[in-house]
Each structure stands twice: as structure tokens, then as C-alpha cells.
Amino acid sequence: MxxxxxxxxxxxxxxxxxxxxxxxxxxxxxxxxxxxxxxxxxxxxxxxxHPGAVAVLALNNNKMLVVEQYRQPMQRTEVEIPAGKLDKGEDPLVAAGRELQEETGFHSGDLKLLKSFYTSPGFADEIIHLYVTTNAQPGDMSLDEDEFLEVSELTLEEAYQYMADGRIADAKTMMAVYAWHLYTLTGQWN
Known part of the structure; x- marks a missing residue:
């Protein structure tokens, strides 16, 4: 893409x-x-x-890692999967591992590209590379100096409830939830 x-x-x-x-x-x-x-x-x-971004659907004991942070354009907090922008020339796989560790403290050696997609092709060229790991391991967070967030874990049922309640309202996280649900039904990350 x-x-x-x-x-x-x-x-x-x-x-x-x-x-x-x-x-x-x-x-x-x-x-x-x-x-x-x-x-x-x-x-x-x-x-x-936009330089592009990465996002990670990270599962730990069959729960999805999410972060809750304030989003200025929405004027409220939003629950999302870990994500962040690519640094210039950065490999998306490397960035995905970095963002997962920085925002949640978890790490994984088996990140797999699930899909790359454009967020708003009518006016922006931002592309997000969505990765998945079913083997997230705890570690230490290292947030950017202007990042304030809370990390939690959601079951698939809780994730759907968060979407119904509007606490999860961004496309990348909703796509991750749907992909996870499909995986539970088929055993495939397609």
C-alpha cells in the first residue's frame, strides 16, 4: 500500500x-x-x-491490552489498542514493538502484520499497519513525556460492551476487536 x-x-x-x-x-x-x-x-x-502509524492487537491470557488516554480532538478519553506514529524511515514492525512496550510495558517477539489500511483516504494519506500478537509478555513502560494513559486488559465480551458504550470508538481498535472475534471463530488471522 x-x-x-x-x-x-x-x-x-x-x-x-x-x-x-x-x-x-x-x-x-x-x-x-x-x-x-x-x-x-x-x-x-x-x-x-502523515508519516504513517502502527497499532498492536496484543493478547495476554486471552485478554486484549488497551490504553485509555485523553484525545484532544474528541475532548474526552478513548480506550484504544496501543498505537503510535512511525518515525522517519522506521520499519513498521520495529515501531509496533516499540509502541507496545512504551505504552503498555508488554513486549513480544512474534508480532505478525494483520492488515495495513488508510484511515481517511478522502483527505489524508495516513496508513496504519495493524499487528497482532497472542504472546504478549509483561515488562516496563517507557511513555513519552507528553503521554498520560492507563493500561488495562479486556475480554472480547468487555471490548464489545466498550464499543456499545462508546468508550471504544476509533476504527483501528474496532477493527482489532472484529479481527479477534473472527479469530476465535475460525482460528485464522485473516
Whole structure:
């Protein structure tokens, strides 16, 4: 994923004519692209550029490790699987292990890529690489200086209840719960 026109249909492609940088922040940047549409007309596209991220569905004794932290855009706390952005040039597998350890204190030598997906392809290029491990081992946390969170473990039933209650409302964690549920039914991480 991430390659331009990976499964593109040329008759639907837009051609970028120009790019105007608007904002360059610590994590994201924003640009406005002028594009030529398939019918020859032009339009503008606001695009958020993101370095990509990793997330980990980590199971310990058949319970999913989650962190609860405040999310400024939502103005509330959110229960999520451990996750974080990729550092420049960082291998996603390495980042997944790092984020799992930093946020939960757990570690695993058998992280497996479950799926990579785009979060909001209508306006952002952020891709999340979702990893899974069924063999998370406890250790020591090492949070970033601006991270404040609580770690807990949920059964599959509790995870579904958290989703019903709105305590889990982000796509990566919901996808992880559904993948875990499918695994319990099939024995496969597909």
C-alpha cells in the first residue's frame, strides 16, 4: 500500500497540477492540491500528509491490552489498542514493538502484520499497519513525556460492551476487536 495508482483506473485518475503547502507541523502537514479531473476540469483537494502509524492487537491470557488516554480532538478519553506514529524511515514492525512496550510495558517477539489500511483516504494519506500478537509478555513502560494513559486488559465480551458504550470508538481498535472475534471463530488471522 502507499504506491500511487496501485489499483487505479486511469479513466478516474486526477492529475496534480500544483501543490500549495499550508501548514507543516510536528506530526502532520496540510497542502492544497490543484488537480485536473478526468473530464478536463480543475478542482482543489485539501490533503493531510502523515508519516504513517502502527497499532498492536496484543493478547495476554486471552485478554486484549488497551490504553485509555485523553484525545484532544474528541475532548474526552478513548480506550484504544496501543498505537503510535512511525518515525522517519522506521520499519513498521520495529515501531509496533516499540509502541507496545512504551505504552503498555508488554513486549513480544512474534508480532505478525494483520492488515495495513488508510484511515481517511478522502483527505489524508495516513496508513496504519495493524499487528497482532497472542504472546504478549509483561515488562516496563517507557511513555513519552507528553503521554498520560492507563493500561488495562479486556475480554472480547468487555471490548464489545466498550464499543456499545462508546468508550471504544476509533476504527483501528474496532477493527482489532472484529479481527479477534473472527479469530476465535475460525482460528485464522485473516
Amino acid at each position: 502507499g504506491e500511487q495508482h496501485l489499483h487505479s483506473k486511469p479513466e478516474l485518475d486526477e492529475v496534480t497540477l500544483s501543490t500549495q503547502p499550508v501548514f507543516d507541523g510536528k506530526i502532520i502537514s496540510l497542502q492544497v492540491d490543484t488537480v485536473r479531473l478526468p473530464d478536463g476540469n480543475t478542482a482543489t483537494r485539501e490533503v493531510v500528509k
